Amino acid sequence: MTPAEFMAACFGVSVAAGLLGALLGLGGGFVIVPALTLLLGVDIRYAIGASLIGVVATSSGAGAAYVREHLTNTRLAMFLELATTLGALLGAWLAGMLSGAALYVAFGCLQFVTAGLMWFRTGGHENDPPLPDPVADRLRLHGTVAGERSEGGRRAYRVVRSRLGFGGSFGAGIISGLLGVGGGLIKVPLMTVGMHVPLKVATATSNFMIGVTAAASAAVYFMRGDVDPFVAGPTALGVLLGAVTGSRLLPRLHSTAIRGLFTAAVLLVAVQMLRRGLA
Amino acid sequence: MEAEAEIGPHAETPPAAARAGDLERVETVLGGVLRWGVVASAALIGIGLTMWVARHPGAMTDATALPLLVPAKGGDGAFPTTPGELWTGLVRLEGLAVATLGLVVLVLTPVVRVGASVVAFAVERDRWFTLITLGVLAVLIVSFVLGKVE
Numbered sequence: 001m002t003p004a005e006f007m008a009a010c011f012g013v014s015v016a017a018g019l020l021g022a023l024l025g026l027g028g029g030f031v032i033v034p035a036l037t038l039l040l041g042v043d044i045r046y047a048i049g050a051s052l053i054g055v056v057a058t059s060s061g062a063g064a065a066y067v068r069e070h071l072t073n074t075r076l077a078m079f080l081e082l083a084t085t086l087g088a089l090l091g092a093w094l095a096g097m098l099s100g101a102a103l104y105v106a107f108g109c110l111q112f113v114t115a116g117l118m119w120f121r122t123g124g125h126e127n128d129p130p131l132p133d134p135v136a137d138r139l140r141l142h143g144t145v146a147g148e149r150s151e152g153g154r155r156a157y158r159v160v161r162s163r164l165g166f167g168g169s170f171g172a173g174i175i176s177g178l179l180g181v182g183g184g185l186i187k188v189p190l191m192t193v194g195m196h197v198p199l200k201v202a203t204a205t206s207n208f209m210i211g212v213t214a215a216a217s218a219a220v221y222f223m224r225g226d227v228d229p230f231v232a233g234p235t236a237l238g239v240l241l242g243a244v245t246g247s248r249l250l251p252r253l254h255s256t257a258i259r260g261l262f263t264a265a266v267l268l269v270a271v272q273m274l275r276r277g278l279a
Numbered sequence: 280m281e282a283e284a285e286i287g288p289h290a291e292t293p294p295a296a297a298r299a300g301d302l303e304r305v306e307t308v309l310g311g312v313l314r315w316g317v318v319a320s321a322a323l324i325g326i327g328l329t330m331w332v333a334r335h336p337g338a339m340t341d342a343t344a345l346p347l348l349v350p351a352k353g354g355d356g357a358f359p360t361t362p363g364e365l366w367t368g369l370v371r372l373e374g375l376a377v378a379t380l381g382l383v384v385l386v387l388t389p390v391v392r393v394g395a396s397v398v399a400f401a402v403e404r405d406r407w408f409t410l411i412t413l414g415v416l417a418v419l420i421v422s423f424v425l426g427k428v429e
Binding site: 002003004007053056057059060061063064067068074075078079081082085086088089092138139208211212214215216217218219220222223224225227228229230232233234236237240 | 310313314317324328332338339340358360361375379386388390393407408412414421425
């Protein structure tokens with residue numbers, strides 16, 4: 001294909017990634033990296049660099065809408081980001097030392113794990129019996145969320161297992177810097193299942209967090225020359241379009257649809273990436 | 280009659296109503312910054328890539344050119360990888376430098392967002408979170424500096 005066609009293809013794929021990402025609170029990295037490598041034959045390092053840019057684009061593109069709707073739990077986000085950004089630095093640095101094949105295999109394994117996580121357990125834990133969490137109390141991580149249409153007003157939710165969240169976020173950060181995903185794949189279940197945060201809040205909060213995490217990793221990739229404007233440029237534009245559109249649709253989507261959409265896509269990708277890495 | 284915000288040794292934090300108002304104002308500014316940052320970045324990327332395509336007629340027709348661009352091995356596909364190269368490229372009005380600037384602006388938007396949060400928490404007199412958010416900002420800045428060193 002010609003350079004112009006290639007850039008158009010990157011753009012198209014990225015619109016889909018941005019849309020999906022905004023709807024799921026993820027960065028779309030799990031779409032971008034496989035699409036660029038498997039469909040368009042881009043070297044995995046450039047794909048990861050472009051994907052990180054895409055994650056930032058999803059985060060900032062959809063961010064304004066979430067800020068307006070008061071869904072994001074900024075305290076929780078910043079608390080967890082302390083761990084995530086440190087992990088991201090570590091991951092980005094590690095990626096420079098691993099072979100392309102190793103990265104493919106790692107990516108494929110990650111996808112299997114998260115497909116399982118999302119399918120078997122997801123939101124709805126905010127009404128579980130409350131667990132004591134002095135850290136969450138001290139830092140006032142608990143929040144409120146707008147009630148369902150029938151209720152009106154805002155109802156409070158408690159955040160639990162904040163230390164687990166912190167540790168898990170460090171791991172999510174490493175994976176983000178290493179494989180170019182936003183880490184939302186881990187962060188959303190970590191918040192909903194682990195910390196009993198309502199799904200919509202977790203999605204919005206994750207959207208904020210992934211941008212910060214990806215920015216930390218992207219800086220390292222930039223200087224390593226792994227951010228190619230021919231790939232990252234169209235990717236950023238496509239994701240922005242997809243994310244801005246997706247953030248307007250989110251309030252109307254049901255949790256079951258989110259789960260099904262996500263799991264099917266991720267499983268497909270997992271198989272393909274493993275095949276690539278082990279071939 | 281509601282009491283005004285107290286000044287003096289007994290008042291640790293402003294009343295809840297003032298805090299909520301501050302937070303809302305910060306969030307409005309934040310939304311604006313995000314939107315403008317994203318628009319500016321998209322414009323720079325779009326303009327930069329268009330400039331490159333305009334100066335390379337083969338971009339639309341030459342199917343063999345692609346392997347040279349991705350991964351870039353110098354020549355037509357060379358793009359800036361250091362701040363120095365970026366500056367030189369911008370001064371020379373090179374499309375890829377403009378596009379790269381757009382990418383840099385995009386990556387800076389979350390950094391600005393964190394910075395705004397620092398201010399918001401400082402205004403709320405929330406010591407813990409001012410520190411935590413400053414910590415995140417510090418890691419972000421270190422990542423840019425570390426990258427430079429490599």
